[in-house]
Amino acid sequence: DQQVKQNSPSLSVQEGRISILNCDYTNSMFDYFLWYKKYPAEGPTFLISISSIKDKNEDGRFTVFLNKSAKHLSLHIVPSQPGDSAVYFCAASVYGNEKLTFGTGTRLTIIP
Amino acid sequence: NAGVMQNPRHLVRRRGQEARLRCSPMKGHSHVYWYRQLPEEGLKFMVYLQKENIIDESGMPKERFSAEFPKEGPSILRIQQVVRGDSAAYFCASSSGLAGHNEQFFGPGTRLTVL
Numbered sequence: 001d002q003q004v005k006q007n008s009p010s011l012s013v014q015e016g017r018i019s020i021l022n023c024d025y026t027n028s029m030f031d032y033f034l035w036y037k038k039y040p041a042e043g044p045t046f047l048i049s050i051s052s053i054k055d056k057n058e059d060g061r062f063t064v065f066l067n068k069s070a071k072h073l074s075l076h077i078v079p080s081q082p083g084d085s086a087v088y089f090c091a092a093s094v095y096g097n098e099k100l101t102f103g104t105g106t107r108l109t110i111i112p
Numbered sequence: 113n114a115g116v117m118q119n120p121r122h123l124v125r126r127r128g129q130e131a132r133l134r135c136s137p138m139k140g141h142s143h144v145y146w147y148r149q150l151p152e153e154g155l156k157f158m159v160y161l162q163k164e165n166i167i168d169e170s171g172m173p174k175e176r177f178s179a180e181f182p183k184e185g186p187s188i189l190r191i192q193q194v195v196r197g198d199s200a201a202y203f204c205a206s207s208s209g210l211a212g213h214n215e216q217f218f219g220p221g222t223r224l225t226v227l
Contacts, residue, residue, distance in 0.1 A: 004154075034215070043116070043203050043218035044155070089154060098143065098207070099168060100216060102154035 003027045004092050006103035014111050019077040021106050023090030026071065030092040034100065035064060035075045038087045047088075048075070077108075085110045114139045116206050116219035117186075124225045131191040131198070133222045137206030143167075144187040145205045145216055146179060155203060161187060162209065194226045 005024045013019045023033075031052040036044035050057040050064045050073070057064050063076045077084055090103040117136040125131050137144050143162055147155040160168040161181035172179065176194075181187040191198055201221045207214035 006154075036218075041220070041223075043118075043205075043220045046215050046217065049215065091155075097168070098160050098214065098216075099145065099157040099171070100147075100155075101157065102147075104152075104154040 001026075002104070003030075004090055004101050004103040006088075006090055006106050008106050009104070010107040010109070012109045012111055013080045015082060016079045019075075019080045019084065019108055019110070021075040021077075021088050021090075021108065023073050023075075023103055024071055025073075025092055027092070027094075027101075028071070029094045030101075031095050032093045033064070033066060033073050034091045034093075035062075036089045036091060036102075037084075038089060038105070044089055080108075080110045082110050082112055084108060116141075116204055116217055118202075118204050118219035118222050120222060121220060122223050122225070124227060125194045126227050127195055128193050131194050131224055133189040133191075133202050133204075133224070134186040135189070135204030135206075135219060136186045137204075138217055141206035141208055141217075143207045143209040143214070144181050145207070146187075146189050147203045147205065149201045149203065149221075151200075158189070191224075194224070196226050199224055199226045 034049040035047040038044045048062045066073045087105045089105045091100040146158040149155045157171040159179045176192045178190045203221045205216035205218045207216045
């Protein structure tokens with residue numbers, strides 16, 4: 001049972017444009033969401049997170065939006081840069097339960 | 113480098129052998145997590161440990177897999193009698209364990225190949 005879903009395995013975006021990565025979840029107990037970025041042969045790197053008491057969190061070029069009623073979150077990267085090319089994982093957790101549940105990832109390619 | 117360290121980075125074992133994967137958490141972190149990533153899949157939680165205690169092992173296979181985080185030294189993920197299906201990337205993460213949600217910081221992973 002895939003509780004966190006990233007339905008787009010890949011996404012290509014022109015450099016300078018906005019990249020939008022999407023994530024859906026089914027477990028209504030999730031109350032904390034994170035985005036990780038992963039390069040080949042490396043571990044995931046934390047990007048940004050959001051608590052369920054918020055609907056938006058921004059950090060530089062990265063903004064995460066949370067729509068609890070739709071059980072949907074998205075990561076916006078603007079402007080997109082070549083170094084943003086990587087696999088992006090959405091993850092979720094429940095307060096008091098430390099384990100992260102990951103989506104299957106979206107491979108983002110930024111086209112120069 | 114004060115990041116999460118894992119070794120070895122690559123490990124090759126024949127079927128039936130044992131694999132030992134080591135993880136040193138970030139300085140100041142006392143919580144360790146192990147995740148496994150199969151090809152073309154996301155990371156799957158295996159086990160969560162604090163010093164000398166297993167807190168949550170709900171993602172660990174019931175047989176052949178074990179984990180420890182001793183008072184001194186790194187956390188160890190041990191796989192006995194490896195099979196081809198154990199071939200995967202194994203990632204360790206650590207967190208500070210302070211109250212509330214904690215960001216987990218990941219190591220570079222150990223890529224296990226079972227021949």
